[in-house]
């Protein structure tokens with residue numbers, strides 16, 4: 001299987017809303033209401049125009065199966081936030097997410113030249129935290145009841161990946177991908 005990242009363009013507007021509204025994705029997000037067309041369009045246009053945000057679709061053997069993104073890319077280039085989801089549940093558990101991690105980290109560290117990439121996950125999201133740790137992310141904290149979603153409070157794990165940790169994990173991640181039959185393009 002070949003996994004590549006393709007920058008999101010206007011043509012992806014509808015898919016992004018569909019993916020983000022899928023309960024298998026939205027259940028792990030800090031807001032999980034159904035995103036209407038108007039709300040999505042405003043967000044999408046702002047996202048495309050914002051140079052501090054980089055959104056890609058994750059394409060596996062030619063099929064777009066999810067998204068990975070960098071946000072808060074600072075002008076000084078020292079750090080950025082990072083996130084991802086696979087909308088197609090059939091695409092999960094195959095190494096596609098790990099491949100998207102590798103490709104997006106290369107971009108962050110080599111092209112944007114950031115020193116550290118940060119992310120967060122709801123504490124119960126064991127699959128996401130397991131994935132993040134498998135590619136070199138290290139936990140930096142636990143924020144109890146940090147996010148209010150409807151009537152519940154979500155606790156959040158914060159993680160970060162430094163350039164040095166990625167340099168140390170990259171070969172190991174590429175080895176795992178090769179064992180899973182996943183090739184990355186980029």
Ligand SMILES: CC(C)(COP(=O)(O)OP(=O)(O)OC[C@H]1O[C@@H](n2cnc3c(N)ncnc32)[C@H](O)[C@@H]1OP(=O)(O)O)[C@@H](O)C(=O)NCCC(=O)NCCS
Pocket residue numbers: 024025028084085086087091092093094095096097098099120121122125126127128129130131132134176
């Ligand atoms: C999080 C998500 C992207 C993971 O995708 P995936 O297809 O399972 O990931 P991959 O198959 O590429 O990689 C999985 C790695 O994580 C590890 N992993 C997965 N679930 C795990 C778990 N519950 N505990 C420990 N490790 C786990 C796997 O063992 C594997 O690592 P390995 O190769 O070292 O064994 C996917 O489940 C998803 O999109 N979830 C919904 C949206 C979401 O939660 N996004 C993140 C919000 S913070």
